[in-house]
């Protein structure tokens with residue numbers, strides 16, 4: 254498959270203007286493929302010119318451009334050539350599309366707990382073309398309507414409000430113009446908690462086997478959602494841009510969460526199976542706030558090309574911490590968040606682990622985890638006298654030590670597990686010391702961190 258280059262995207266956005274998509278999917282046809290029909294209307298600024306649309310089908314059944322058949326055999330990799338364009342064009346593409354098992358495209362998952370099947374679509378970065386025929390680049394925004402045919406017991410959730418239309422067909426309201434990478438669908442026998450806030454329907458969704466987990470945490474999640482929602486409306490002085498706000502906790506999502514307009518998807522590990530620390534609840538709150546910030550910055554306003562995605566993510570992270578601290582009970586969000594990110598940076602900049610010696614005898618037990626090795630035989634840093642640590646010392650500190658978090662346990666719970674009380678001022682000092690050291694990183698260190706981190710964020 255050919256990846257779209259910046260130059261190709263710039264040329265295509267100069268040539269065409271996408272007016273709207275209508276996408277029809279049928280997911281009742283088995284475990285391997287689903288039916289996909291796309292009707293896309295688009296204008297061309299140079300009638301007679303040519304371009305292409307992307308699609309990655311299992312089988313391209315038919316394509317019709319302005320009433321003329323396009324030979325399916327013309328599909329080259331993921332590009333279907335479109336020649337002799339008019340000023341106004343309509344393209345219809347019919348295909349069988351493969352389900353994804355890796356999270357790229359329409360991911361299909363069967364729950365081992367009860368045998369139920371769930372679908373969730375992740376279109377970023379260029380995976381919308383795994384579901385429908387798309388001019389798959391972020392600056393060619395268009396309104397999208399969709400209809401999905403599903404088994405009778407299923408629920409469908411998407412960017413626009415979804416309504417059952419009978420015989421397993423669900424119709425989704427038109428979105429405002431959105432980038433193709435933000436198109437999503439969630440379908441399956443989901444358990445839902447629904448409410449309304451300022452006239453906007455809010456929904457929480459989880460697979461049935463996690464209904465108990467969702468039920469236990471729904472009040473907290475909705476409280477955070479409402480508080481952040483109100484604060485963003487104040488800050489941005491711009492109405493919420495979409496017709497609903499769903500938060501779906503879906504299985505096997507690659508990212509922590511994805512900011513699809515009107516329908517944020519979270520990995521369902523955020524529905525905790527048991528009691529967790531306050532720090533973990535704050536992390537979930539931060540992700541809720543981060544993704545909501547994207548509704549305005551990232552979704553309503555979107556970068557033209559991927560080289561500016563850093564700004565979208567950085568701004569959402571900044572706003573996430575700020576709004577969480579201002580509007581919810583997590584008033585220490587900045588301190589723990591900053592310390593946690595700094596520790597992540599130090600871990601990423603650490604040298605690779607030592608290779609196992611070739612002379613190590615077979616059957617030798619594996620070495621203990623690095624944090625435990627570092628802790629063994631050393632005094633816990635939370636109990637040591639205050640002194641500026643060297644870079645090496647900082648690396649040895651436990652990144653997840655609750656002593657770093659004013660909102661966490663009041664005794665050390667890091668790898669040292671010394672159990673000694675850690676005063677609030679001591680916790681703050683540890684945080685600030687790490688931040689001070691981290692701020693002195695060189696640009697080459699920063700580059701090294703980003704290259705090694707491989708962290709995906711949504």
Ligand SMILES: [Zn+2]
Pocket residue numbers: 512543544547565566569710711
């Ligand atoms: Zn993000």
